[in-house]
Amino acid sequence: MTRTPKSDPGLKLRLVVAGGDWIGPGKADLLAGIAQTGSISAAGKRMGMSYKRAWGLVDVLNGMFHEPLVSASRGGAGHGGAELTETGQRVLALYRTMQAKADTTLAAEIAELVGLSVIPARK
Amino acid sequence: MTRTPKSDPGLKLRLVVAGGDWIGPGKADLLAGIAQTGSISAAGKRMGMSYKRAWGLVDVLNGMFHEPLVSASRGGAGHGGAELTETGQRVLALYRTMQAKADTTLAAEIAELVGLSVIPARK
Numbered sequence: 001m002t003r004t005p006k007s008d009p010g011l012k013l014r015l016v017v018a019g020g021d022w023i024g025p026g027k028a029d030l031l032a033g034i035a036q037t038g039s040i041s042a043a044g045k046r047m048g049m050s051y052k053r054a055w056g057l058v059d060v061l062n063g064m065f066h067e068p069l070v071s072a073s074r075g076g077a078g079h080g081g082a083e084l085t086e087t088g089q090r091v092l093a094l095y096r097t098m099q100a101k102a103d104t105t106l107a108a109e110i111a112e113l114v115g116l117s118v119i120p121a122r123k
Numbered sequence: 124m125t126r127t128p129k130s131d132p133g134l135k136l137r138l139v140v141a142g143g144d145w146i147g148p149g150k151a152d153l154l155a156g157i158a159q160t161g162s163i164s165a166a167g168k169r170m171g172m173s174y175k176r177a178w179g180l181v182d183v184l185n186g187m188f189h190e191p192l193v194s195a196s197r198g199g200a201g202h203g204g205a206e207l208t209e210t211g212q213r214v215l216a217l218y219r220t221m222q223a224k225a226d227t228t229l230a231a232e233i234a235e236l237v238g239l240s241v242i243p244a245r246k
Contacts, residue, residue, distance in 0.1 A: 013134060014136075015133075016133055017236060067239075098229045113146070113217050114191075116140075118142065
């Protein structure tokens with residue numbers, strides 16, 4: 001999983017969809033983590049998120065699109081396994097494509113802006 | 124000024140610079156408003172911001188780069204006039220260029236993601 005801590009210099013994309021919800025680096029990383037670990041709580045834990053917060057974000061993501069992005073069972077025989085649906089895989093792939101294209105297309109502007117910036121003195 | 128309310132569908136760019144601060148749609152719109160109105164408080168007011176919040180954001184912006192982005196005088200003969208410095212004009216132009224390039228380059232992905240999304244039912 002490509003973690004993108006909020007404080008790392010670089011471009012972060014937030015796509016606001018119908019209704020005002022959005023997908024950004026955090027939700028994209030959570031989806032990627034679920035695909036890799038097969039578990040919502042494990043994916044959240046890797047990002048320093050509580051079980052409750054990770055499930056809450058999945059609920060938001062599932063409500064944002066025509067089809068749910070994550071298919072999950074709470075406990076039971078499957079021990080709470082989770083996976084991305086076809087729509088979930090598509091949404092994550094689209095987000096990653098956008099990020100890669102933006103990083104390439106905007107490389108000159110990003111470099112100039114970061115070059116103009118300074119690390120602030122601690123107060 | 125091109126206002127970009129947070130809830131409008133579309134792509135929002137946040138560029139994180141050295142030290143973890145960032146420039147996004149809000150700070151860019153504030154800079155544009157200062158350039159247009161010649162006043163920090165007037166620019167903030169148009170965005171529904173308090174005087175204190177607008178000045179606070181300008182302080183953050185001025186501390187983020189090698190040169191201040193906004194040159195301002197509090198009251199006095201100039202009646203608190205403010206303008207963008209050369210660096211401020213450059214930073215705003217770079218941000219607007221990034222947004223325009225991203226909207227063009229990523230148009231297909233943005234349209235597909237927004238098309239997959241739904242307006243959530245009110246609970």
